[in-house]
Amino acid sequence: MPATATALPNRPSRTPSARPRPALALLALLVTVVVAACTPASSSTTDAGSAPTFTLRVGATSVTGTPSGSLGWGDKTGILGDRLKAAGVKKIEYSYFQSGKDVVAALLGGAVDVAVVGDNPTLTAKGNGADLRLLAFDQVHQDAWLIGAKNGPTTIAGLAGRSVTAPQGTIRDRAARQLIATAGLTGKVEVKDVPTPESIAGLSSGSVDATIVTGTGAADLANRGYPVLDKTMAHGLGAVGTTVALSSFVDGHPGFEDAWRSGLTATNADVRAHLDDYTAWVAQNDGVDVALVRQVTTADTFNREALPADGLAELQAAYDFLAADGTLKQPFDLQQWVGQA
Known part of the structure; x- marks a missing residue:
């Protein structure tokens, strides 16, 4: 995971010929401390006459060090970024991890704002007490x-x-x-x-x-x-790809949930409309034969609704299995949780 740089407050420069008077120096220091204390971790800024903007930190798994799947196509085409502007997202910053468990751990630790992971790590984290909000599925009907x-x-x-x-x-x-x-x-x-x-x-x-x-x-x-x-x-035991965030993040960024859903569903609609282009891009990005990509890629994997009924049924089947085998230490009402999304 790339290190997140922490902005340091600007300090007034000093030269032998230009020394600030003590009272002014003290005032400048107090202002700097107050501004630094009020700056959120996501580096929000406010331009005159506009809504606050911020850099969205997205965590995902990747073997290539680049966004893949729906996320990657949305990044490549600009669809995702364009839709997120309505929620104040000025830039998307990606971090990549070896496993979905690592992505969720980064989310819970505050290193990323949104986790793009399979349903297993999402349900496990939620079933162990994490206060997660289900934003949308990025894919459904994933086969193993x-x-x-x-x-x-x-x-x-x-x-x-x-x-x-x-x-x-x-x-x-x-x-x-x-x-x-x-x-x-x-x-x-x-x-x-x-x-x-x-x-x-x-x-x-x-x-x-x-x-x-x-x-x-x-x-x-x-x-x-x-x-x-x-x-x-x-x-009928396909998996779904989930995108989740902490409830505190969603509540603190009005309009983000709708903008994220709009971005993902618009991206998936574009994939379906340009499936050959998409599979050619995946093959080039992953360094594999395009025939293999097309052998395992079907249009119905790319949901055009944020939380389609067939995807919810697959998520429920996954939840039922994990609850039955004891993976979920704090079982929860899945339908109620989904209804909060």
Whole structure:
């Protein structure tokens, strides 16, 4: 995460020939202290005759060090920034993290204003007492594939007595457990906490029986002959991408919630209208074959409503699973929470 620079109050310059008188120096110091104490962390400024403006700090995961998905397209086209101007956003500053858990931790710690993460870290944080506001989904119907090793089981049933790998606390971890439960294999298949790169390497060596992979990585493995044992979307268990902020931030920035929703839904509408251009950009940005991107990218993933009913159903399924397995230490009323958005 890039370091956030803290603005230091300007100090009057001193030269031997120009020394301020003590009374004026004291007055200047008092004014500087008051101004510094009243300046919010988001660096809000007010131009004469205009509403306060501020730099919006957005946290997300990224393997390229640039905004990706809907967020990236909104940044590239300028759609997101244009819509956010109505709420006083003069600039968007991005910070990138290794996992959704890290993004949420940065949000709770005050390092970013908005977190763009999967539903798993959002629900886990909310279910552990965080005062989060659900702003919008950036994508829905996100699929996860259970990929097996070559010369191993060709169906999920064949994993009985074996193991599946997935990074703990992620959507992939939940997807593994959901697919195991759906297949009636709970207690018969172990889920091991292994990062995705090591899991994929293990598939190749045969030391890993199966792992959960998403996006172009899943399509690439399938095209190279690794068996696809199951998919979450085959059971209506797709994940959603969430965008959340602290309630205190939303309450302190009137109009931001509506502007953010407008920016995301307008971005997604533009993606759907220019899907070939979007997938070509993703392929170039991620350094992968555009055919792989188009194999796993469908228009219905990009919701044109902030919180569409089908996305809410997927979020509810995720909540129910996490509540049942004890991940949520403080279960909450999901529908009431969504209704506050």
